[in-house]
Amino acid sequence: MTTARNDLELIGLTKRYGDATAVAGIELRIAGGSYCCLLGPSGCGKTSTLRMIAGHEVPTEGHVVLSGREITHLSPAERGTAMMFQSYALFPHLSVLDNVAFSARMKGQPKAQRDARARELLELVHMTPYAARLPAALSGGQQQRVALARALMMQPRVLLLDEPLSALDPFLRVRMRAELKRWHRELGMSFVHVTHSQEEAMALADLVVVMNQGRIEQAGAPREVFERPRTEFVARFIGAHNVMETPAGKVAVRCDRVLVGRSEGTSATGGSAMPATVIDVEYQGSQVLVHLGADTGSELDDAAGPDWTAAMSDSQFHASPLSPGDRATMQWREADVHVLEA
Numbered sequence: 001m002t003t004a005r006n007d008l009e010l011i012g013l014t015k016r017y018g019d020a021t022a023v024a025g026i027e028l029r030i031a032g033g034s035y036c037c038l039l040g041p042s043g044c045g046k047t048s049t050l051r052m053i054a055g056h057e058v059p060t061e062g063h064v065v066l067s068g069r070e071i072t073h074l075s076p077a078e079r080g081t082a083m084m085f086q087s088y089a090l091f092p093h094l095s096v097l098d099n100v101a102f103s104a105r106m107k108g109q110p111k112a113q114r115d116a117r118a119r120e121l122l123e124l125v126h127m128t129p130y131a132a133r134l135p136a137a138l139s140g141g142q143q144q145r146v147a148l149a150r151a152l153m154m155q156p157r158v159l160l161l162d163e164p165l166s167a168l169d170p171f172l173r174v175r176m177r178a179e180l181k182r183w184h185r186e187l188g189m190s191f192v193h194v195t196h197s198q199e200e201a202m203a204l205a206d207l208v209v210v211m212n213q214g215r216i217e218q219a220g221a222p223r224e225v226f227e228r229p230r231t232e233f234v235a236r237f238i239g240a241h242n243v244m245e246t247p248a249g250k251v252a253v254r255c256d257r258v259l260v261g262r263s264e265g266t267s268a269t270g271g272s273a274m275p276a277t278v279i280d281v282e283y284q285g286s287q288v289l290v291h292l293g294a295d296t297g298s299e300l301d302d303a304a305g306p307d308w309t310a311a312m313s314d315s316q317f318h319a320s321p322l323s324p325g326d327r328a329t330m331q332w333r334e335a336d337v338h339v340l341e342a
């Protein structure tokens with residue numbers, strides 16, 4: 001049973017490569033048993049952070065503390081963490097069973113004992129019938145399950161996952177997402193999962209940590225981050241928000257809260273109303289994205305891209321469809337305006 005004793009703390013954690021700062025003194029507490037996603041664009045420092053937690057990278061400064069114990073300089077095998085590597089990191093010449101048992105073999109555990117434990121873990125990930133196969137004879141999703149069983153062999157308190165779904169096709173990715181969630185529930189340990197996909201982070205995490213240029217921009221529950229992005233970077237990276245400069249500073253309005261009307265006569269709803277031109281309409285199935293350019297009085301500059309995006313339900317859109325070039329109005333309620341920090 002995982003308790004608060006298994007909290008993972010990053011204290012002033014910093015990684016510099018020569019002059020370049022990959023991770024700039026981050027502070028983070030991940031409660032034991034959490035599903036944490038480190039989310040951010042390429043190069044923001046999420047992999048370096050994960051590797052410092054795993055012990056594959058030595059921090060330039062700062063501390064990694066697990067269950068109240070400083071583990072910053074311990075070897076990967078001694079820390080209570082385990083990394084689930086990409087499926088292609090399985091040993092191609094070893095059977096599934098031997099791959100899973102590998103770390104215990106390195107520790108000198110007797111064969112009968114390590115094989116018994118490896119079989120238990122294969123059972124957990126539903127791979128018992130494949131124990132004798134070589135990795136090449138498995139599907140991507142099956143290889144992923146073996147990679148998980150192999151990481152669990154270390155009996156970690158924290159499982160670290162570096163872009164675990166990125167090599168899978170979109171269909172399998174969604175299925176494996178559900179499996180990760182199930183394993184997390186069943187195992188009760190913390191998962192720290194690196195991803196650049198906001199959709200993946202939203203679907204999986206109970207703690208989303210948005211990183212930008214080696215710093216944490218925001219850490220919180222997915223809904224909190226989505227409803228109250230702290231900065232313009234978070235609002236844009238999480239997506240589905242419009243960001244606008246106003247006299248009061250930058251504000252965000254969710255795309256599904258922008259109301260689009262056909263004419264300028266639409267009644268005010270206590271917020272602003274702006275004339276606009278439809279630039280593009282993107283059909284997405286259950287919703288339709290309407291990209292709009294605010295009419296500034298000057299010639300509409302298409303090349304600058306849409307100023308605003310409104311996400312409408314398909315029924316709402318098709319009740320009065322819009323086409324590129326149509327004049328429209330955009331408005332939003334004052335209550336839906338979220339002020340961003342400078």
Ligand SMILES: Nc1ncnc2c1ncn2[C@@H]1O[C@H](COP(=O)(O)OP(=O)(O)OP(=O)(O)O)[C@@H](O)[C@H]1O
Nearest residue numbers: 017020021022041042043044045046047048049196
């Ligand atoms: N071994 C290294 N030597 C020099 N610079 C490095 C090294 N590893 C990472 N960096 C740099 O540190 C920064 C952060 O890299 P990191 O891999 O942590 O980012 P990331 O967010 O995981 O990116 P990605 O999603 O592309 O893997 C990048 O600018 C990267 O070029």
